[in-house]
Amino acid sequence: xxxxxxxxxxxxxxxxxxxxxxxxxxxxxxxxxxxxxxxxxxxxxxxxxxxxxxxxxxxxxxxxxxxxxxxxxxxxxxxxxxxxxxxxxxxxxxxxxxxxxxxxxxxxxxxxxxxxxxxxxxxxxxxxxxxxxxxxxxxxxxxxxxxxxxxxxxxxxxxxxxxxxxxxxxxxxxxxxxxxxxxxxxxxxxxxxxxxxxxxxxxxxxxxxxxxxxxxxxxxxxxxxxxxxxxxxxxxxxxxxxxxxxxxxxxx
Amino acid sequence: xxxxxxxxxxxxxxxxxxxxxxxxxxxxxxxxxxxxxxxxxxxxxxxxxxxxxxxxxxxxxxxxxxxxxxxxxxxxxxxxxxxxxxxxxxxxxxxxxxxxxxxxxxxxxxxxxxxxxxxxxxxxxxxxxxxxxxxxxxxxxxxxxxxxxxxxxxxxxxxxxxxxxxxxxxxxxxxxxxxxxxxxxxxxxxxxxxxxxxxxxxxxxxxxxxxxxxxxxxxxxxxxxxxxxxxxxxxxxxxxxxxxxxxxxxxxxxxxxxxxxxxxxxxxxxxxxxxxxxxxxxxxxxxxxxxxxxxxxxxxxxxxxxxxxxxxxxxxxxxxxxxxxxxxxxxxxxxxxxxxxxxxxxxxxxxxxxxxxxxxxxxxxxxxxxxxxxxxxxxxxxxxxxxxxxxxxxxxxxxxxxxxxxxxxxxxxxxxxxxxxxxxxxxxxxxxxxxxxxxxxxxxxxxxxxxxxxxxxxxxxxxxxxxxxxxxxxxxxxxxxxxxxxxxxxxxxxxxxxxxxxxxxxxxxxxxxxxxxxxxxxxxxxxxxxxxxxxxxxxxxxxxxxxxxxxxxxxxxxxxxxxxxxxxxxxxxxxxxxxxxxxxxxxxxxxxxxxxxxxxxxxxxxxxxxxxxxxxxxxxxxxxxxxxxxxxxxxxxxxx
Numbered sequence: 043x044x045x046x047x048x049x050x051x052x053x054x055x056x057x058x059x060x061x062x063x064x065x066x067x068x069x070x071x072x073x074x075x076x077x078x079x080x081x082x083x084x085x086x087x088x089x090x091x092x093x094x095x096x097x098x099x100x101x102x103x104x105x106x107x108x109x110x111x112x113x114x115x116x117x118x119x120x121x122x123x124x125x126x127x128x129x130x131x132x133x134x135x136x137x138x139x140x141x142x143x144x145x146x147x148x149x150x151x152x153x154x155x156x157x158x159x160x161x162x163x164x165x166x167x168x169x170x171x172x173x174x175x176x177x178x179x180x181x182x183x184x185x186x187x188x189x190x191x192x193x194x195x196x197x198x199x200x201x202x203x204x205x206x207x208x209x210x211x212x213x214x215x216x217x218x219x220x221x222x223x224x225x226x227x228x229x230x231x232x233x234x235x236x237x238x239x240x241x242x243x244x245x246x247x248x249x250x251x252x253x254x255x256x257x258x259x260x261x262x263x264x265x266x267x268x269x270x271x272x273x274x275x276x277x278x279x280x281x282x283x284x285x286x287x288x289x290x291x292x293x294x
Numbered sequence: 295x296x297x298x299x300x301x302x303x304x305x306x307x308x309x310x311x312x313x314x315x316x317x318x319x320x321x322x323x324x325x326x327x328x329x330x331x332x333x334x335x336x337x338x339x340x341x342x343x344x345x346x347x348x349x350x351x352x353x354x355x356x357x358x359x360x361x362x363x364x365x366x367x368x369x370x371x372x373x374x375x376x377x378x379x380x381x382x383x384x385x386x387x388x389x390x391x392x393x394x395x396x397x398x399x400x401x402x403x404x405x406x407x408x409x410x411x412x413x414x415x416x417x418x419x420x421x422x423x424x425x426x427x428x429x430x431x432x433x434x435x436x437x438x439x440x441x442x443x444x445x446x447x448x449x450x451x452x453x454x455x456x457x458x459x460x461x462x463x464x465x466x467x468x469x470x471x472x473x474x475x476x477x478x479x480x481x482x483x484x485x486x487x488x489x490x491x492x493x494x495x496x497x498x499x500x501x502x503x504x505x506x507x508x509x510x511x512x513x514x515x516x517x518x519x520x521x522x523x524x525x526x527x528x529x530x531x532x533x534x535x536x537x538x539x540x541x542x543x544x545x546x547x548x549x550x551x552x553x554x555x556x557x558x559x560x561x562x563x564x565x566x567x568x569x570x571x572x573x574x575x576x577x578x579x580x581x582x583x584x585x586x587x588x589x590x591x592x593x594x595x596x597x598x599x600x601x602x603x604x605x606x607x608x609x610x611x612x613x614x615x616x617x618x619x620x621x622x623x624x625x626x627x628x629x630x631x632x633x634x635x636x637x638x639x640x641x642x643x644x645x646x647x648x649x650x651x652x653x654x655x656x657x658x659x660x661x662x663x664x665x666x667x668x669x670x671x672x673x674x675x676x677x678x679x680x681x682x683x684x685x686x687x688x689x690x691x692x693x694x695x696x697x698x699x700x701x702x703x704x705x706x707x708x709x710x711x712x713x714x715x716x717x718x719x720x721x722x723x724x725x726x727x728x729x730x731x732x733x734x735x736x737x738x739x740x741x742x743x744x745x746x747x748x749x750x751x752x753x754x755x756x757x758x759x760x761x762x763x764x765x766x767x768x769x770x771x772x773x774x775x776x777x778x779x780x781x782x783x784x785x786x787x788x789x790x791x792x793x794x795x796x797x798x799x800x801x802x803x804x805x806x807x808x809x810x811x812x813x814x815x816x817x818x819x820x821x822x823x824x825x826x827x828x829x830x831x832x833x834x835x836x837x838x839x840x841x842x843x844x845x846x847x848x849x850x851x852x853x854x855x856x857x858x859x860x861x862x863x864x865x866x867x868x869x870x871x872x873x874x875x876x877x878x879x880x881x882x883x884x885x886x887x888x889x890x891x892x893x894x895x896x897x898x899x900x901x902x903x904x905x906x907x908x909x910x911x912x913x914x915x916x917x918x919x920x921x922x923x924x925x926x927x928x929x930x931x932x933x934x
Contacts, residue, residue, distance in 0.1 A: 054845060070570050072682075077574050080796070087794045087849070092840045095848055097362065099535040101575050103676065104460055105366045120679070127679045152506065153846045160483065163363050167475045171468035172427045176347040176745045179418075179425035183382065186436025196429040196454060199461060203365050232427045 043069050043135040047082065049094055050142045055150055061140070075118065075128040076101060076108065096155040103127040103266060106202030109209070110155045111142040116206035116264040124204060124266035144209035148216065148251035159205045161251035162219060169243035170223045172232050191229050198225035200267040210264035213253035218261035220248050221273030228280055238284035245281055299552070299904055299919040302706040303407040308925055312411045315707070316750055320757035327352035330756050333500055333515040334358070335487045335542055338367030339459070339737060340720025341521030342466035343744025349473030351749055356513060357470065357479055360486040360505060360537060360851075364467045368523055368535040369740065372459025373580035373673065374443060375451035376423075376737040378416035383440055387448040389413045394926055396735060399445040399625050400700075400728020401878035401894060402928040403555070403902070405921060407707060408725050412735075415742040420452055422745060426465040430454050441669075443733035444581050445625035445933075451734045456580055456673045462737055466744070487542045488779045488854065490518065490549045490716065493771040497716035498764040501775045503783070505851060508844040510780050512772035514764050517715045517752055520546060521744065524699035524721040526559065528859045528866065529811070530803025532696035533565055533578040539855035540862050543703050543722050551711040552904040552917055554704035554724035556862065557870035560731055560879045561812050562697030563629035566680055566690075567649035576695040577680055579652070580673055581733040584622045586657035586666060587690070589613050589633070591650045595640040601651055601689050612636055612650070620933040627730040627879045627892075628933060630694035634812050635890055637693065649691035658686065694812060698736060700727040700879065701869075704904040704919070708751035709743060712904075717752060719743035724902065729878025783843055786853045791836030795852045798833045802856070802863060805829070810867050815883045819871040826867065830860040865905060865914055872916065875899045896928050 044067045052059025064082055073081075076098050083093035098108040103124040110125055112118030118128040133139060141155065149157040199222070207218035224241055227233035233240070255274060262271045304315040322330065330353050334345045337359040345357040361367060381387040392413040397404060424430065424438070430452050431439040440449040454461040473479040484505040491499040491512060499514040525540035526532035547553045564579045590609045597604065612632055614621045624632075633650050642648050658666050663686055667674070674685045681691070703711045703718040705725055710717050720740040727735065765771060809822035833856070841847040876885040876892035877899070885893040900921050905914035 070572070072569050073572060074574070074680075077572055080574055081572060084794055084796065087838060087840060088792075090840065093849060095846055099361070099366055099537050100368060100371045101536060102371055102577055103679075104457065105368070105370050105535060106363075107361070107366050123679060127676070129679065129682070131682060156846065159362060163365075163471070163481075163483075166468060167471040171472045172425065173472060174422070174425040174469075175350045176343075176422060176469075176749065177418075179421040182380070182417075182421045182424040183437050185424075187432055188436050189432050189434050192429050192432045192436075195427070196431075196461075199429050199454075199464065200457060202460075203363065226429065227427050230427050230429070232425055 043071055046138045048140045051154055052151055054153055069130055071131040073130050076126050095153040098126055101126040106204040109204040109206055113140050116209045117266050122266055122268040144205050146208045146214040149205055162203050165220060165244050165247045168247035169240040185231050195226050195229040198222040198273050201269055202267055206264045207261035210260040212258055213256055215255040216248050216252040217255040217274045217277060220244050221277035222269050224280055225273040225276045238287055241280040241284045299917050301919055308410045311407050319750060319754035322753045322757050324352055326760060331515040332517050333513055334519045336521035337364035338369035338523060339463055339466055339740035340744040342470045343741050344519055344719060344748050345479050346469035346473050347745050347749040349478035355479040358482045358485050358487055362483055368538050369463045370460045372737055373456045374582040375453035375458045375734040377450050377734040378420045379413055380417055383449045385448045387450050395446050396732055397926045398931060399730055399732040401730055401931055403877055404726055404728030406925055412726050412739060412742050415746050416738050419741045423462060423465050428461045428465045441582060442585055444623045445732045489775050490546045491772055491775050492549050492713060493765060496714045501779045506846055510776050512767040512776055514767045516756055516764055519717045520722050521720045522722045525862060526696040526699055528863050529696040529807050530799050531576050533576050541855050541858045544858040544862050548907050550713045551716055552704040552906050554902050554904040555701040556866045557880050558700035558729050560626060560698040561630045561694040563626055563633055563694050564692045565695035567644055567693040579692060583652060583670060587652040587654050588656055589622055589650055589652055591636045591641040617933045624933045625730060633694055644691045649693040651689035652692045653689035654685055698731055700731055709748050719748055729880055786839050789837045791838045793836050795849055795856050799856045801829055806863055810870050813881055813883050814870050819867050822867045826863050869903055873899055
């Protein structure tokens with residue numbers, strides 16, 4: 043099959059970028075979308091043009107490295123599917139496909155389709171953990187966890203940290219990412235002792251980089267792991283109770 | 295200089311070795327820990343666990359990853375589970391049984407004391423991960439669930455749906471994030487280690503390239519820990535992530551670290567078969583599917599019918615037929631060879647006839663589609679996305695693919711390499727799995743190394759060095775290595791030939807798969823020994839890398855890694871050629887029974903083959919470490 047790719051090219055963060063159009067022929071519909079970019083890059087190299095930079099690694103939809111806007115949709119047309127798992131059978135022969143990096147102030151462009159998502163690491167460092175030093179854990183079955191709670195935690199923990207939620211959001215908010223981590227840890231008895239400090243610290247860090255949530259729910263539609271916006275409700279609930287708890291404790 | 299391969303296994307009964315050793319290891323007092331700097335390269339399960347635990351102890355840790363975040367490390371892709379000897383099922387499991395299964399599964403080529411320690415620590419790993427908030431699968435009563443994996447007759451595998459590696463990695467990553475916040479761990483992302491610095495016989499630091507701006511610079515430390523994963527990508531097509539590579543351990547090997555059992559590679563039986571030429575990687579389907587999936591091929595060669603149209607009597611359930619005791623749950627090496635054998639005689643299925651069926655029909659009938667979906671939903675979805683087929687209606691197709699490497703840098707009981715001060719943990723070292731790794735044991739080993747073993751043993755190395763600081767990075771030892779690294783990079787850019795890195799990598803991979811893959815022969819390996827250097831010479835002449843050194847240049851990154859794969863490939867073939875026996879994942883066609891089973895030679899090869907580097911064009915020197923088996927008597931491995 044044939045595709046026309048319109049790809050964002052930008053040498054670095056200091057230089058302005060622009061779309062460049064490439065024609066690809068003799069593609070197989072079984073190929074993955076990133077393999078089509080591989081084919082393009084091999085051709086560019088042959089022509090003496092620098093290949094398109096893009097982040098990718100596992101190509102199994104689990105590492106969260108990849109992620110581009112395909113025709114205006116984060117990770118492309120397939121629901122609950124990361125870019126690396128999109129195959130060309132999702133497109134029609136001769137289609138025009140527009141490929142851009144995530145567009146968000148919190149994710150500065152590095153080069154071409156590659157962006158800097160280290161803000162997500164800063165948010166986890168602020169409180170996205172359970173403080174349990176190695177060696178101090180009690181026996182694993184000491185605390186039974188009701189299956190529904192474990193399932194809720196696992197649904198949220200499936201987040202791969204790709205950033206599609208931010209890219210999809212008109213406000214460039216990161217509530218789905220942060221809500222997913224909070225729901226994962228706060229749903230479990232192990233996460234309870236630090237629940238209030240965790241939500242306050244993570245939200246404060248989040249607001250340094252990202253916009254505010256106004257319930258568009260575009261994030262849920264874009265999430266390659268199908269994480270529900272229920273996690274945002276959980277974030278809000280835990281945040282309010284932490285705020286109230288904190289002010290009650292300080293006597294305000 | 296002759297290498298002395300002293301495994302430093304403590305004396306005494308096997309059950310007490312680790313306890314006694316922990317008592318005998320010299321301690322570093324808490325205030326002095328702050329005076330030691332430790333570099334950890336790689337932030338997967340082993341690296342992140344080590345960085346977090348060392349930070350908690352009070353060491354000053356610098357962690358390096360070439361990814362944009364530690365959470366991308368390829369441990370994330372491990373699907374099926376992690377073993378532990380909890381015996382929660384009351385099915386007769388014990389530390390000794392996990393030890394026994396691992397030694398036997400490794401075809402008697404692993405060190406007993408290490409494996410016993412691993413089995414002992416397995417339970418503590420589960421405790422720790424649960425405390426971190428890893429959402430393992432649970433029963434309705436709220437207690438932890440288990441499933442079975444290949445090579446074991448007990449259910450001892452803990453899992454988090456089909457994303458166990460992801461969840462364990464997030465646990466370790468979050469523990470490390472806590473230490474970053476606390477200021478004990480400093481993290482450098484998008485930074486790749488390109489060489490090791492050795493000064494006066496001891497590892498004193500590393501040289502890295504900043505992948506964003508190309509800066510080459512050194513970091514000095516009192517000890518260096520490599521946790522950089524395996525080298526299956528030497529085959530180009532493997533289940534590993536695209537960037538997984540051998541450069542860190544290979545460069546350490548060139549600086550004096552012995553490389554053990556390089557030919558012990560694991561070809562995983564259940565991967566999606568290749569379907570077109572330009573394919574960039576292969577995808578694993580978890581071994582856990584063999585709990586509920588039956589593997590079969592049509593009895594007739596080149597049967598044109600779709601699977602649904604083939605009656606029961608005309609199907610060959612090859613593993614159940616050949617190995618009635620373990621059935622579809624035989625170990626990986628055994629399953630892979632059985633699958634290859636039927637495909638080799640034209641019984642393969644699918645458009646390219648390069649796979650066998652893994653059929654869930656019987657289990658769906660017995661348990662219902664919902665139960666199967668709960669157990670394997672995400673795997674089945676992934677299969678559907680890749681193939682466009684629906685495993686609830688038609689059998690999946692699978693074929694073996696390179697997946698894991700048991701070989702790696704040689705380490706002693708303390709996980710230290712033959713270079714003092716250089717430690718190696720996780721898949722990057724050679725320990726524990728012998729010639730074949732058991733399913734759900736990689737996560738266990740990476741975490742045992744990182745959380746529980748290294749943080750203890752590294753103190754024994756550091757304690758006597760308190761008054762013996764490493765030189766600063768302005769020292770000539772560092773400057774010299776920096777110059778060499780820069781020179782190698784510049785050379786790759788200056789070649790200006792006509793072929794891409796990927797072209798060379800594909801050629802090398804195909805050659806290695808054909809000659810040093812699932813079936814190896816003297817003739818094939820001897821051919822490879824001349825073909826690889828020829829291809830390598832062409833690489834040096836005809837490589838084309840565009841762009842510059844001073845910005846993000848993904849082709850340049852790959853070129854450096856492939857250059858090292860060439861050298862490693864030569865050592866793998868030499869090792870495979872010298873090992874005149876079949877054991878585990880290493881199958882020499884000259885050494886098999888009439889039924890095609892592996893024939894091991896314990897009189898000649900019951901040793902670890904550690905190789906010492908002796909120059910780019912001189913053969914590596916073999917330094918064997920003899921293995922003795924006092925608790926598990928080596929026997930013909932039988933699963934039938």
